[in-house]
Amino acid sequence: MEKSDNVKLKIENISLRFGGVQALSGVSLDLREREILGVIGPNGAGKTSLINSISGFYRPQEGDIYFEGKKITRLAPDKIAELGISRTFQQIELYTGLTALDNLMAARHVRMHTNFLDGAIFLGRAQREEVQHRRVVEDIIDLLEIEGIRKKVVGALPYGQRKRVELGRALALEPKLLLLDEPMAGMNAEEKEDMARFILDVYDEKNIPIILIEHDMGVVMDICDRLVVLEFGRKIAEGTPDEIKMNQQVVKAYLGGD
Amino acid sequence: MAMIPGDFSQSYERDIAIFRTKTQWVVMVIGLAIMLTFPLFMSNYWLSLFNFIFVTVIAVLGLHLVTGLCGQISLGQSALMCVGAYTVGVLSVKFGISVWACLPLAGLVTGLIGMIFGAPALRVKEFYLAMSTLAAQFIIVWVVSHLEEWTGGQLGMYVPPATIGGFSSASPSNLFYIGFILTIVMIAVAKNIQRTRVGRAFIAIRDNDIAAEVMGINLFRYKLLAFFIGCFFAGIAGWMWAMYLQNINPSQFTLKESLWMLGMVIVGGMGSTTGAVMGAVFVRGLDMIADYASAWAGTVFPTIGEQAFTAFSLIIFGLVIVIFLIYEPRGLYHRWELFKASYRLHPYAY
Ligand SMILES: Nc1ncnc2c1ncn2[C@@H]1O[C@H](COP(=O)(O)OP(=O)(O)O)[C@@H](O)[C@H]1O
Numbered sequence: 001m002e003k004s005d006n007v008k009l010k011i012e013n014i015s016l017r018f019g020g021v022q023a024l025s026g027v028s029l030d031l032r033e034r035e036i037l038g039v040i041g042p043n044g045a046g047k048t049s050l051i052n053s054i055s056g057f058y059r060p061q062e063g064d065i066y067f068e069g070k071k072i073t074r075l076a077p078d079k080i081a082e083l084g085i086s087r088t089f090q091q092i093e094l095y096t097g098l099t100a101l102d103n104l105m106a107a108r109h110v111r112m113h114t115n116f117l118d119g120a121i122f123l124g125r126a127q128r129e130e131v132q133h134r135r136v137v138e139d140i141i142d143l144l145e146i147e148g149i150r151k152k153v154v155g156a157l158p159y160g161q162r163k164r165v166e167l168g169r170a171l172a173l174e175p176k177l178l179l180l181d182e183p184m185a186g187m188n189a190e191e192k193e194d195m196a197r198f199i200l201d202v203y204d205e206k207n208i209p210i211i212l213i214e215h216d217m218g219v220v221m222d223i224c225d226r227l228v229v230l231e232f233g234r235k236i237a238e239g240t241p242d243e244i245k246m247n248q249q250v251v252k253a254y255l256g257g258d
Numbered sequence: 259m260a261m262i263p264g265d266f267s268q269s270y271e272r273d274i275a276i277f278r279t280k281t282q283w284v285v286m287v288i289g290l291a292i293m294l295t296f297p298l299f300m301s302n303y304w305l306s307l308f309n310f311i312f313v314t315v316i317a318v319l320g321l322h323l324v325t326g327l328c329g330q331i332s333l334g335q336s337a338l339m340c341v342g343a344y345t346v347g348v349l350s351v352k353f354g355i356s357v358w359a360c361l362p363l364a365g366l367v368t369g370l371i372g373m374i375f376g377a378p379a380l381r382v383k384e385f386y387l388a389m390s391t392l393a394a395q396f397i398i399v400w401v402v403s404h405l406e407e408w409t410g411g412q413l414g415m416y417v418p419p420a421t422i423g424g425f426s427s428a429s430p431s432n433l434f435y436i437g438f439i440l441t442i443v444m445i446a447v448a449k450n451i452q453r454t455r456v457g458r459a460f461i462a463i464r465d466n467d468i469a470a471e472v473m474g475i476n477l478f479r480y481k482l483l484a485f486f487i488g489c490f491f492a493g494i495a496g497w498m499w500a501m502y503l504q505n506i507n508p509s510q511f512t513l514k515e516s517l518w519m520l521g522m523v524i525v526g527g528m529g530s531t532t533g534a535v536m537g538a539v540f541v542r543g544l545d546m547i548a549d550y551a552s553a554w555a556g557t558v559f560p561t562i563g564e565q566a567f568t569a570f571s572l573i574i575f576g577l578v579i580v581i582f583l584i585y586e587p588r589g590l591y592h593r594w595e596l597f598k599a600s601y602r603l604h605p606y607a608y
């Protein structure tokens with residue numbers, strides 16, 4: 001592969017099948033160091049499958065994925081997370097029995113180093129590590145304005161707050177690339193606005209590229225630098241929000257549908 | 259925001275402490291000091307009951323780590339205790355290794371064997387894992403019964419007491435001190451693991467293994483580690499058991515006992531160290547009262563027979579666990595938290 005400095009993630013021609021269902025066919029795309037890339041398309045277009053393939057949860061039968069020049073196509077999900085790819089899920093997937101704080105602390109796993117013996121002794125290494133990483137997590141809690149619920153068990157939190165905690169958990173991994181699968185789905189206008197603001201804050205403060213799947217066209221056009229349009233597992237268009245708005249095929253397939 | 263003002267690293271240290279206030283420390287120290295006086299006035303009968311409870315608490319803490327925290331069901335904890343007990347027996351009697359040195363060895367050997375039976379956890383969940391650990395229960399006891407040269411088979415074997423100078427664990431009061439210290443250390447270890455990196459990884463796997471893996475937790479490694487640590491506890495409990503009875507034989511390590519331990523984790527409230535201890539004490543306490551009562555009932559109503567009463571007490575315990583599952587799935591621990599909350603007047607409460 002050619003290695004280009006400003007390409008963070010390179011997807012080359014990936015295809016993914018589930019039995020007879022072709023979830024992705026020959027999808028390629030480049031994600032640059034500094035951009036929010038929107039992925040749009042109707043339900044079942046393969047957006048989630050694309051993100052699942054990047055995080056190693058799905059295995060494309062064909063094609064390759066490179067992150068920072070390194071091939072990650074066959075890596076296990078936990079190894080991909082260690083490289084710094086973090087994500088949220090379309091259906092919230094939190095650790096329901098833990099507090100918001102501990103959900104974020106759990107995501108520090110790949111950045112922490114103590115083993116179970118250090119943990120068993122606690123005093124010394126483990127305690128220092130807890131305090132040090134707690135500080136990082138508290139910064140994220142401040143950023144996302146979830147101070148009030150940090151000690152609440154997340155299973156009992158309302159939907160909008162759980163979505164926010166999940167974003168916090170994704171950030172706590174200290175990612176170099178963030179994948180967000182419909183972070184605003186099911187939210188009211190005000191919550192959506194907050195979430196859009198958080199995403200932009202994260203983008204500015206953490207200096208990382210973001211892939212954002214989102215249905216709300218207003219939001220997508222507003223905050224994304226570039227868009228990719230999927231339909232039936234194929235990439236049918238790619239460009240700036242303005243270019244996409246002018247694209248007849250997209251308008252017919254997707255935007256016009258509304 | 260309810261953060262304690264002042265230096266953050268200090269306040270975080272305090273925030274993550276088990277005992278956050280002086281009062282809590284004082285209450286704990288006084289409680290422990292009182293327990294240490296038990297051997298001064300209690301009869302050997304009562305001290306033995308405590309020693310039995312210590313064994314149970316340690317084994318249940320191990321199961322709490324595997325099942326309560328990591329969510330991997332295990333139906334073989336009692337058989338793993340058997341491994342620990344026989345590790346001491348064989349190593350001390352056949353190899354002349356000091357009984358004290360056998361304590362960590364019992365933990366290690368049992369931990370490693372537990373890992374073998376826990377390995378299917380990578381591929382299978384719930385029901386099938388239950389089957390695999392159930393196999394552990396039968397295979398281990400079968401093997402121990404058939405390695406007659408080493409273990410004395412069905413007849414069992416004698417295990418010498420742990421001694422140092424004039425001190426011997428053969429006396430229930432001395433064993434009480436050993437069990438007391440072991441139990442406190444193991445509670446601290448369980449609690450510390452739970453509140454740090456590895457413990458959170460276990461809980462993450464229990465609550466959402468898909469998310470856990472995508473967030474960087476190696477499922478295989480951590481499931482195996484949970485089995486290792488949990489079975490290490492079983493090995494320590496097995497050592498204590500060998501000291502407690504000094505005559506061990508395979509029939510002491512039953513499936514019923516394994517199931518009870520699971521019941522204790524449930525009654526205590528899955529996922530809390532304190533709860534696991536409470537569950538162990540509460541159910542073992544009831545169990546002993548019932549044994550006592552059915553023996554008594556057996557003498558009063560000889561025509562019905564002790565067996566029938568024992569069976570009856572089993573049914574009662576089954577009911578207790580079912581009732582907990584239905585009405586208080588969060589267990590005794592949750593009740594205890596509610597109780598404490600109603601007494602809390604402390605300014606830093608959340
Ligand atoms: N785990 C799976 N098993 C079988 N089919 C799947 C699976 N995941 C996705 N699919 C199928 O792949 C297609 C794309 O799904 P998905 O990626 O979830 O779409 P989107 O996120 O764009 O709505 C759909 O037809 C869906 O049914």
Ligand SMILES: [Mg+2]
Pocket residue numbers: 047048049090
């Ligand atoms: Mg989707």
